[in-house]
Amino acid sequence: MGSGASRISRKLYFGPVIDWDVMLFDKIIMKKYTLIIMLISVLFFLGAISTFSFDINGGKIDNAIAEQIRNRIESSAILETIIIGDELVYASMALPVFYERRGYYPGWIDSGMILQQADSLIGIIKLAGAEGLRPNDYHVAKIDSLVSTVRRSFRLSEAKKVIILADLDLLLTDAFLIYGSHLISGKVNPVTIDPEWFTNLCEADLISILDNALTENSISSTLRNLAPPQAGYTLLKKALRRYRALDSQGGWPAVPEGPTLKKGDAGERIPVLRQRLTITGDLAEYSAPDSILFDDSLEAAVKRFQNRHGLDIDGSVGKSTLAALNVPANQRVRQILLNLERWRWLPQDLGKRHILINIANYELDVNEDTVTVLTMRIIVGKTYRRTPVFSDKMTYLVLSPYWNIPANITSQDVIPMMKKNPEYIKEQNIKIFRGYGSERVEIRPESIDWAALSPKKFDFWLRQEPGPKNALGGIKFMFPNKFNVYLHDTPDKNLFSKSSRGFSSGCIRIEKPFDLALYLLRNLPNWSREEMIKAVNAGAERTVPLPEQIPVHVLYWTAWVSPDGGVNFREDIYNRDSVLSAALNEEHPEPLEN
Structure with missing residues (x-):
């Protein structure tokens, strides 16, 4: 090997000494050395890359990603949007705040490596269908593609890798914020599709929640805990899985x-x-x-x-x-999906004791924790005087109430009846007034030219006196709200025997008013059933404050699961399902505002 080396040296450096045997030998040696040199070069290149990666991964690549994220967010202030490929970032207000708080450093990338938290998020978003939501609303396909590009490609330039990782981080953050928002308060804002639907949507600081989840490596459990905690929601998810299976098998x-x-x-x-x-x-x-x-x-x-x-x-x-x-089975699946969304519109805490009213089921339940202690039938608004959906707190009840007749009922019902039957007001024990308070004056019905009246010309107001014909019956239950809706007794008890009970003008008539009143006042010693009946029959209005306020949730469920596991469906009496279905099927979720 030494003589070969000397010959090579001689040949390369000392001039053309022609020795054909030596030249043949030298060619063989040269091939071996060329391979050795190439191998050394490759090892050097890999070593350089390793050294460069170590240097970059030590902080430079994260700095570069942070700069890229900052530039994308700052440019969005001009363009008013962030678009990654064909993916629109929806959390346009919350996402910039998240990154500003962390100096624009990535949340899902560390030292140029995709963190396990990202895999957790991808995994749970792919299960969004079990919640009745669509994984594709949360960039899952694009995120998968970017992750695959980073993890499987060894030819990415450092600059390209920085861009891809910044895009990936932005999409992951947006996915968490939007999916979290949909779990805690629904994909659709109900007020935007139905002015008669007013709910106290859950509010949460999703930015802080995301920060904590990343720090504690608890992405999956954090998102699961944002979904409604009630058993009714969990049971309805199981029903969704079952009915989807039935549908896939042909229904x-x-x-x-x-x-x-x-x-x-x-x-x-x-x-x-x-x-x-x-x-x-x-x-x-x-x-x-x-x-x-x-x-x-x-x-x-x-x-x-x-x-x-x-x-x-x-x-x-x-x-x-x-x-x-x-x-068909697919329509039942659709009903379940819609009512899972309605669950997400509810407060996460319904109250240890609460009243739950399902308009579509014509039923009221009083619940203590998970136990229903009182159930009764109800009568709800007609299709053209629909009972609204909302939550509030009942604070008092009124025994032997007056009924101050709303203006729309006066113009649409009472005036036409008076034109047909001049004795109607007297028969119904209704009084007519002009003015209020000290200026109130009672008007005799016969002094009014009813035939010439129209709603625009009617400057009186009507009040039905307490008694057996009073439309509110003997008790009304008040939980002040912007709709002026309340629960009350009724003299028309026969209507509770009907299977469809949409007969009211928007308020809710209840089947067992005395049972509900006694339950609400059960901790007050002076209220027995006999005392209450006596107070109702006294003919004098009496207000009784509740010793404890109780939440009231007026809901509209066309699908739910009863405690025995039965999956219940109801007719969509107000045609609210179709409107919600159209909103849920929109291609993109609503932008997150906080």
Whole structure:
């Protein structure tokens, strides 16, 4: 090896000594040395890259990413938006604040490496469908693509890598803020789609929440804890999973049209009815699937179905029951999705004791923690005088109340009735007044030319006196609100026997006013049922403050799960589902304002 080396040296440096044997040997040696030199060069290059990476990863690359993030945010003040590829950043107000607080340093990148917190976020966003939300609303495809580019490409220049990592960090932050906002207060702001829907949306400092989650490496658990904590929400998520599975398997067959089916009937439609009820668990699977006889077990299954759908429970398949049976599975999935969103509009704390009213179910429940202690039927607003959705606190009740008749009811109901029947006001024990307070003057009905009246010319106000004909009955329950809606008794008790009970002018009539009043005053020693009845019949209005305020939540649920696990569906009596569905299906979520 030494002589070979000397020959090479001689040849390279001392002139052309021609020795063909030596030259052949030298060629072989040269090839070996060329390979060695190339290997050394590669190792040197890798070492340089390693040294450069170490230097960059020691802080320079994070500084470069921070500068890139700062530039993107500052330019957005001019462009009024941040667009990454074809992805629009939605948290246009919260996101800049998050980065300003941390000097624009990345939250999901450290020393040029994508942190595990990013993987946690990607993983939980991919499960957003279980919440009834869409993963694609949170940049998941673009984030996946950028992560893959960074982790799988070894040919990225440092400048390109800085740009990609900055984009990735911005999208991850935006995804957390938007998804967190949707979990805690819903994707859609209800007020923007329905002025009769007013909720106290949950507020949270999502910027601080994100900071803490990154510090504590608790991205997944933090986001899970932002979703509604109530069992009703969790049960409805399980129902969504179940009905999606049913839908993916083809749903259920449509029961053919025909005459009402009832116990004792036989025919070809009955096996289809059996199959339909078996799929949704209303009929046991082992119950004679091919039998053409409408027997006791099938009648019981029909009643279970009717109970879950708010229908008259008579065990026969008439027009209404058949229509409910033939609603497709994908529409039931849609109903569940809409009502998961409505859950997210509610306060996370409904109150240890609270009153929950479901307009679509015509029902009121009084709950203590997770236990329902009192249930009653209710009557809600007509389709053209809809009961609004809101939450407030009940503070007092009024025994033997007057009814100050609202102007719209006076013009739309009372005046037309007076034109038909001049004795109507006297029959209903209604008095007419002009002016208020010390200037109030009572007006005799016969002094008014009712035929010539119109709503614009009517400058009086009406009050119905306490008594058996008073529209508010013997008690009204007050939780002051901007809609002037309250709970009250009614003289028309027969209406509670109807399955559909949209008969009021917006307020809520309740089936058991004395039971509710006694519950609310149960800690006051002087209120027995007898004392309350006596006070109601006294004919003098009496205000009774509640010893403890109680939250009242007036809701509109067309799908929910009862404590026994039954999935309930109700008719969309106010056509609110279609409006919400359109809003939820919009391509992009609403911008986050805080």
